[in-house]
Amino acid sequence: MGIPQLSTGDMLRAAVAAKSEVGLKAAAVMKAGGLVSDDIVIGIIRDRIREPDCKVGFILDGFPRTLVQAQELDKMLAEEGACVTKVVELQVPDEVLEERICGRWIHKKSGRSYHVKYAPPKSMKKDGSGNPIPESMKDDETGEALMQRPDDTASALVKRLKGYHGETVPILDHYKPHGVVSEVNANQGMDGVWSEVLVSLKRGGK
Numbered sequence: 696m697g698i699p700q701l702s703t704g705d706m707l708r709a710a711v712a713a714k715s716e717v718g719l720k721a722a723a724v725m726k727a728g729g730l731v732s733d734d735i736v737i738g739i740i741r742d743r744i745r746e747p748d749c750k751v752g753f754i755l756d757g758f759p760r761t762l763v764q765a766q767e768l769d770k771m772l773a774e775e776g777a778c779v780t781k782v783v784e785l786q787v788p789d790e791v792l793e794e795r796i797c798g799r800w801i802h803k804k805s806g807r808s809y810h811v812k813y814a815p816p817k818s819m820k821k822d823g824s825g826n827p828i829p830e831s832m833k834d835d836e837t838g839e840a841l842m843q844r845p846d847d848t849a850s851a852l853v854k855r856l857k858g859y860h861g862e863t864v865p866i867l868d869h870y871k872p873h874g875v876v877s878e879v880n881a882n883q884g885m886d887g888v889w890s891e892v893l894v895s896l897k898r899g900g901k
């Protein structure tokens with residue numbers, strides 16, 4: 696859609712890989728599935744949305760994750776005479792998420808995402824027990840190796856879901872009175888999710 700997509704998760708993973716000061720602070724918390732401190736992520740977003748490509752709008756992915764982050768975001772935008780115009784809630788039942796994240800493989804450079812069951816790469820080969828052989832997991836377009844996120848594990852998921860329900864869901868109530876929140880059923884095929892997202896972006900809002 697030509698709109699900059701700002702993912703705090705991607706930015707933090709880049710900081711961890713670069714071993715920057717932020718990355719060193721965030722690495723252990725991220726691996727365990729906890730939330731990085733509000734100060735750090737708010738600082739990252741504040742710097743990024745000042746860049747010229749964000750002048751006419753941007754999509755935030757994985758931010759805000761706490762009420763404090765939402766309030767700070769509202770303040771930052773208000774300073775520019777702007778506000779949050781759409782919130783899209785991707786709904787997936789908790790019990791479905793373990794299979795979704797534990798089967799996820801990613802091509803780091805492009806962000807292309809695969810799944811051992813729902814979207815396997817063409818190269819995938821399985822061992823005798825039916826598990827994918829890691830060396831066979833290659834990106835369809837470049838043939839480069841795919842990777843799994845260190846926090847895409849069943850144990851980190853428990854913590855990630857606790858953070859989501861405890862800290863992130865209240866943000867929906869914060870934005871609902873503004874009439875900007877849409878719900879999307881993300882527990883269906885990719886085409887279905889995409890068409891619901893498009894409908895929700897066109898509907899109402901500001």
Ligand code: AMP
Nearest residue numbers: 703704725728729730731736757758760
């Ligand atoms: P994600 O790729 O959005 O799932 O983010 C991966 C991890 O980065 C999360 O589990 C957190 O540890 C951290 N993270 C990303 N965004 C935020 C945020 N807005 N607030 C706190 N921690 C975050």
